[in-house]
Amino acid sequence: MDKIFLVFQREYLSRVRKKSFIIMSLIGPLLTVALFAVPVFIAKMSDSGKTVVVADTGNLFAGKLPEAKDDIQFVATTPDLAQAKAEFKKSKHDALLYIPKQDLANPGGFQVFSRKGLGVSLERDINRAVSLQIENQRLTASGIDRATLDKLKADVSLETVSLSDDGEKSSSTGVSTGVAYACGFLIYIFIFMYGVQIMRGVMEEKTSRIVEVVISSVKPFQLMMGKVLGIAAVGFTQLALWVLLSVGISSVMARSVSPEKMVEDRVSRTTAMASGSTTATVSTDTPQEKAAKKDTNVAAKMTAALRAADLNVPLIVGCFLFYFLGGYLFYGALFGAIGAAVDNDTDTQQFMLPVTMPLVLTFVVSQAILTTNPNGSVAVWMSMIPLTSPIAMVMRLPFGGVPAWQLATSMVLLVLGFIFTTWLAGRIYRVGILMYGKKVNYRELSKWMFYKG
Structure with a gap:
């Protein structure tokens, strides 16, 4: 464990001290907002x-x-x-x-x-x-x-209520869908981003021959485990910084354009007008004030929708952290095995496709099935299989209705899947880390798993 910790410490500190990590941690929330806001803004400009x-x-x-x-x-x-x-x-x-x-x-x-x-x-x-x-x-x-025809039309607002053994709870399909997409997207991006870092890190050590010196005192399995856990800690650190910065930015913006503050300013202006003239009854809102009121109404509606959704926030946050870590460890071991098996980026393509396909498939299927029928048979099975459960289960939870036995079974299977993939990757890692200049195929990888020693 001491050797695993040393590798963990080295991987963690070497990455969090990089300027790229600090810059991305600071501007990450802004880039996330821009990712969704800029296309809408450009579309509005082009259509005006x-x-x-x-x-x-x-x-x-x-x-x-x-x-x-x-x-x-x-x-x-x-x-x-x-x-x-x-x-x-x-x-x-x-x-x-x-x-x-x-x-x-x-x-x-x-x-x-x-x-x-x-x-x-x-x-x-x-x-x-x-x-x-x-x-x-x-x-x-x-x-x-x-x-007359328009008067006959009705605009009905439905109040959705979920019935469960715990009683009646109000719900909101729109809010649940938004939370589900946010959780699934974060896990999807972080697994890809930091999984590739593991693969490239192993490849760099292998091609530079540094690993030949390292494994003289550290077993290949210990080296891989320390690397996977160290980069996982980097991912958690960056996620925590993003959450803290997002909350801070939201708090500052909420204070500057809060409904209470705008009402106070409007009352003070109205009082001043009334003291000067008792006949002023026409609204004097400027276009900027009208736009601010509109934005405030949107923010108020979003806040009310979040409260009305009555989401089980502790359960969602706890499960998100578990599947965030479990999914990363599950796929991180596989990415590490790919890095040990190949010598360059070109050779990684044939091995990355079967590893990344379940992730891509889950994210694509989520748009058509998981969010429209979160408790259907397809969603249930995808939330059980370790290859797809990190994204599928966190996208089911905001909608509620996930039985405790399904959640427990999914977690156990994910832990067992991580143990199996770590063992499997370790078998490949111990042979491939010292293999140079040889084109590797799936048949060769299967032989490495059964080498003795």
Whole structure:
């Protein structure tokens, strides 16, 4: 154990002292936020300010084009198609919509012209505007008022409640799905990131011949175990720093834009206005204030949704840490065995595919099955098998309803799977760590497992 600890200490300290580790630990939460926020921001920027000119030959809109929105506006042009095309080529508009004379019973013949490929969102907005206008025309012809029809529609808000042996608990499918994806994504990323570090670390020691000196005093199995545990501690340290920094950033932002603070500021402004004039009744909110109110309402709704979800936070956090560590140790041993078996990155591809495929498959299947039917047979079996349970089980837990025996069985199987893969990797490691310049295949690996000594 002393030798394992020495290897553990060396692996841990050599990595946490690197500038790359410190920088990633500090900016990791910001990069995570940017990963989700930037695509949305770019999408909004690319979809803003679209202008569509309408050549309404069939008089479908009767001179009343759809109202302009933030991302699209409609402008009338001459109903003559040839002239409309000529004017469109000279203008800077984004699209030209041509509407021929229509039979409301069987509408068709619509054309949209653009200089380049028409974006999906713009095409969808144009299609929606035309379809809505045809519906309005049909309603008018049938003697039905659109306003009356809209009043008949109902927007029902469902309150979901889970029934269990412990009693009734409120739940939220959206919140549970978000938490499930976050937990599964973190485990998926960390296993890949730090598993590859183990593989590359073993390969570097092997190719530089340092390992020949090291194993003169340390057994190959002890060296591999210390390396796996040391890099696991690095992963836990970085995860803890990310959590602490995320909580700190969220707390600072919550204080600066908290609903209470905004209400106090608004009350003070209203009081000042009232003292100067008793007739001011019109709201003077600036666009910035309106945007802040909107953001605050979104934050308040998210907070209320998290509280209403009534998640078993201690169970989720505890199981997340267990599967985070168990999944990493399970796959870390396999990555270490790959690093011992090969000499360069090119040879790793044939061995990495069968190791990483269960992880990728679980994450892909989670989007179609685990979050839509978390207690189905596929989800249950995937949360039991050690190859897939680190991601599958943590994605089932936020939805509730996981029996205690399934959770216990999954944990036991994962521990047994880690012990088996460590033994298996150790058999490969003790032979492959001193094997140079030889192309290794699966048949050769199977022989290494049964070498004596």
